[in-house]
Amino acid sequence: MHAELQLDNQICFRLYTAARLITQAYTPLLNTLGITYPQYLVLMVLWEKDNQPVNDIAHRLMLETNTVTPLLQRMEKLGIVNRKKGEQDKRQQIVSLTPKGKKLEEEAFAQIPAGMNEQLSACPLKLEDYQHLAQDLDAIIETLKK
Amino acid sequence: MHAELQLDNQICFRLYTAARLITQAYTPLLNTLGITYPQYLVLMVLWEKDNQPVNDIAHRLMLETNTVTPLLQRMEKLGIVNRKKGEQDKRQQIVSLTPKGKKLEEEAFAQIPAGMNEQLSACPLKLEDYQHLAQDLDAIIETLKK
DNA sequence: TTTGAATAAATCGCTTGCGATATAAAATAT
DNA sequence: ATATTTTATATCGCAAGCGATTTATTCAAA
Numbered sequence A, B: 001m002h003a004e005l006q007l008d009n010q011i012c013f014r015l016y017t018a019a020r021l022i023t024q025a026y027t028p029l030l031n032t033l034g035i036t037y038p039q040y041l042v043l044m045v046l047w048e049k050d051n052q053p054v055n056d057i058a059h060r061l062m063l064e065t066n067t068v069t070p071l072l073q074r075m076e077k078l079g080i081v082n083r084k085k086g087e088q089d090k091r092q093q094i095v096s097l098t099p100k101g102k103k104l105e106e107e108a109f110a111q112i113p114a115g116m117n118e119q120l121s122a123c124p125l126k127l128e129d130y131q132h133l134a135q136d137l138d139a140i141i142e143t144l145k146k
Numbered sequence C: 001t002t003t004g005a006a007t008a009a010a011t012c013g014c015t016t017g018c019g020a021t022a023t024a025a026a027a028t029a030t
Numbered sequence D: 001a002t003a004t005t006t007t008a009t010a011t012c013g014c015a016a017g018c019g020a021t022t023t024a025t026t027c028a029a030a
Helices: A011-031 A037-048 A054-061 A065-077 A099-119 A127-144 B011-031 B037-048 B054-061 B065-077 B099-119 B127-144
Strands: A081-085 A093-097 B081-085 B093-097
Touching (some): A011 B127, A037 B011, B037 B054, B037 B065, B037 B099
Antiparallel strands (some): B081 B093
């Protein structure tokens, strides 16, 4: 019985589980938009700034390009982004929103935040708890990112 | 510009990223044991209580059996667990540790906690921050689990 | 007891995530 | 200018994770 090896003592298991469950909470909301959670993340990056190369999107999401490239290919097939070769640097693929991808921002704004608030309404955490949580998670992320 | 749709305002993105990065931090440590992080979770469940049916393991980890069954099949192939049909209830598969699976507990105890502490040594969070973090994550998990 | 409903696992198909490698273009060095 | 190295993406293979369905067994009801 090593206390260090017990599931209940693992912050990592809690992170792993909370991340899965909150992604699952997004899923029915995102299904009505026809996208997945990682695709939603990519859209948030592009809604903030359109026309970005794959690398910038990957860095923003702290993912590798071997994750992001296939994700973008699927999103292109869905008709929500376009990819075109960079003009100055032909190695780059510049990713941009299609009209459909831009339109999704309004639909998301109308549905996602309210839908998540509703699902978390029973959660006892207060605004300051969420702020504190965000700070702690940022500290962990900052420590572990390369 | 909808502030609600900005990545920096998303607690979910932080959870998603922190969970990925901390799993990545485990990876080199677990590689020396020849296992993955989800496999390590299963082992922690079995180290606490051996001989459990698939369903109990899945419930403990808050995963579905369609995730756990293939995971256990891979672990069986690695020679760290055995599966045998339940005697009272023949629908069940009772999962047990092999000698190799039991031995991994000592190796894990010798390497994993210290290795993770080292990687998180630069993290500014104090013990009480981790405790607070654990509480907040438990609140989210409790709210979202079905 | 026989039938119908619930339960335990397993299987299938698809998206992610990531280590390893490949390919092409740009930047640097000689 | 040519060779070398770096950089940007893409490709491949495998482990998860999960919705949907299937199969076998048990439980409950008629």
